[in-house]
Amino acid sequence: MLEDLLHLIETYNTITIFRHQNPDCDALGSQFGLKQWIKDNYPNKDVYCLGNQEDELFPKMDVIEEERMKQSLAIILDTANSERIDDERYKLADKSIKIDHHPCDETYGTYNYIYSNMAATCEILAQYFYDMQAVKIVSKECATYLYHGLLTDTLSFKTPSTSEKTLFLASFLASKNINIAHINQRIFNKSLDEFQFISYLRSKLIIDNHVGYIVLSLDELKQYNQTVSMAKNCVSEFGNIKEITTWAIFAEVTDGVFDGSLRSRCVQVNDLASKYHGGGHYFAAGVKHLSIKDIEALIKALKKRACKYIN
Numbered sequence: 001m002l003e004d005l006l007h008l009i010e011t012y013n014t015i016t017i018f019r020h021q022n023p024d025c026d027a028l029g030s031q032f033g034l035k036q037w038i039k040d041n042y043p044n045k046d047v048y049c050l051g052n053q054e055d056e057l058f059p060k061m062d063v064i065e066e067e068r069m070k071q072s073l074a075i076i077l078d079t080a081n082s083e084r085i086d087d088e089r090y091k092l093a094d095k096s097i098k099i100d101h102h103p104c105d106e107t108y109g110t111y112n113y114i115y116s117n118m119a120a121t122c123e124i125l126a127q128y129f130y131d132m133q134a135v136k137i138v139s140k141e142c143a144t145y146l147y148h149g150l151l152t153d154t155l156s157f158k159t160p161s162t163s164e165k166t167l168f169l170a171s172f173l174a175s176k177n178i179n180i181a182h183i184n185q186r187i188f189n190k191s192l193d194e195f196q197f198i199s200y201l202r203s204k205l206i207i208d209n210h211v212g213y214i215v216l217s218l219d220e221l222k223q224y225n226q227t228v229s230m231a232k233n234c235v236s237e238f239g240n241i242k243e244i245t246t247w248a249i250f251a252e253v254t255d256g257v258f259d260g261s262l263r264s265r266c267v268q269v270n271d272l273a274s275k276y277h278g279g280g281h282y283f284a285a286g287v288k289h290l291s292i293k294d295i296e297a298l299i300k301a302l303k304k305r306a307c308k309y310i311n
Helices: 005-011 025-041 088-092 121-132 140-153 164-174 180-188 192-204 218-223 228-238 270-276 292-310
Strands: 014-018 046-049 073-077 095-100 111-114 206-208 211-216 246-254 257-264 284-290
Touching (some): 005 095, 014 025, 014 088, 025 046, 025 140, 095 121, 140 164, 140 180, 192 211, 192 228, 211 292, 218 246, 228 246, 246 284, 257 292, 270 284, 270 292, 284 292
Parallel strands (some): 014 046, 014 073, 073 095, 095 111
Antiparallel strands (some): 246 257, 257 284
């Protein structure tokens, strides 16, 4: 697993770590978890987490000059295609590595390590660090970052990709004395605005032919102090409704242009997402830059697939 990673880390004095746009906990957890592991074991190396978007659950992004970037090893995590990398300067690096658990849409960089049978990129790194633990440190801080991603990308260990190995590696991370209760509170506790917004979403959900969906305008987002990213993250709220197999949230980014999240228990969605500037996993994917007509066409396609599954 990750056969050349250790050699490359040991070769370069400067290492830059990237991940996808609109980062979730798996992207950020793997990014900061890998940085922490490298710094714990190679304290003299310069390691930078890079990206244009941040999250209050994680530290701020680092800053690096382009000349140093050119001397670096770039490691891109949790990003299926190069279009979604949240900082194009990875192209300046001397060498680059892709580490991902999404189905392989594109190979880019010098080395590609794709493990689509694993539930999260944080699981890939946890497995690697477990295998290396006899000779390398796995600190509480590193384990905490990785647990964030493992917990959320499996929807609290409920997705079909959750395996015996996933739970074993979660136990391995927990053995590093991480505060599991605190992590859950930080991730899942909601503000009053968020609570009221979710109540609004539930009242707005449309269910048709085993597909549930919501289309949100800019005005609705502003009314509840929500961003497009925050709205899309609420898609998991509808995963326990018995009467639907597939569900989606679309949120307006600019006038008449929408981004969205698709989820399903049994219907493939990532191939449909790829037709709308997106992609992802078999049962979980994102889409971008949709018009209302695009949304209508996508919902029609999802309903057609959902009906085939039910029938």
